[in-house]
Amino acid sequence: MSSDHPNPVPSPLPSCTPTLPGFTCGLDATLRVIAGKWKPLILYFLAQRGPIRYGELRRAVRDVSDKMLIQQLKELEADGLVKRTDYREVPPRVDYGLTPLGRGLAEALVPLCVWGTENIAEVTRLFAEREAGDDKLPAARTAGTGKEASPG
């Protein structure tokens, strides 16, 4: 089988607690919670900037539309990760912060952030090649997220 295999197999990762009620594993559960184009970014942003007003968040997470931001915030709130505070003032004032649960999840995102930062050169290069190839190979890759606007 794989005994005559040229690749050495490095140390394995911790098992991901298989056969859970509705999920493949804990990783699967987490991924479903953070599924959505902006959720991880929102979580991480909220973790950094603490409770923040809607408008400010919107301006910070550039490229996001009202509909999307509101929608993702609502889902995050429904999932108990984000806490919405409505001050019931006359020009509406609302702000969003993380719950302890949300904070824990945001912290779990740190290694991904680190990995991305450390390998940004690799990733950038690969993505450039990917897009260049997309022009010619229709079936090679069905185009990325299309989100290329530089929000920085």
Next chain:
Amino acid sequence: MSSDHPNPVPSPLPSCTPTLPGFTCGLDATLRVIAGKWKPLILYFLAQRGPIRYGELRRAVRDVSDKMLIQQLKELEADGLVKRTDYREVPPRVDYGLTPLGRGLAEALVPLCVWGTENIAEVTRLFAEREAGDDKLPAARTAGTGKEASPG
């Protein structure tokens, strides 16, 4: 101003290196790499089981179709996370393993896996409520169960 805010702001998370060439931050870069329904699962699986044949992987990652598995594997390979080995034998024999880059990413997924495992009860409960509500309230998550938006 959030100075008159009732919520205390806990210790901030490490900054995510903003203003990178094509990405919002390192987290954004990572998320684009692992975007796709099966990629994180494939990476994690490959990290655990080492190089594995296509058919075996397919049977392991249940619910995945050939089209999806192949597609995601190709993208992962193009992104330099997965290494494909074709033995060029007569009944085709191919296997897939992680590159060092892919292994690093798989390791960065561990905290997400842990978070999901630790909070599986919460997540399961929330998802159950979400689904229950979806059946009856088509706008439940969009309109919000507790609509406090308009200052009365």
Next chain:
DNA sequence: ACAAGTATGCACCTTTTGGTAAGTACTGGA
């Protein structure tokens, strides 16, 4: 009076994603 800002809601539409089912080239077994 009018524009702008506040935090959303909603209708409509396009893009992206994922699924199903069939086909390919080849071999080994019944």
Next chain:
DNA sequence: TCCAGTACTTACCAAAAGGTGCATACTTGT
């Protein structure tokens, strides 16, 4: 010969995700 298994490929489709733009109710600034 026919079927099964290998590792894919392709065409076609449905669903989900996401985007645009307008509307709201109210206030402040010009």
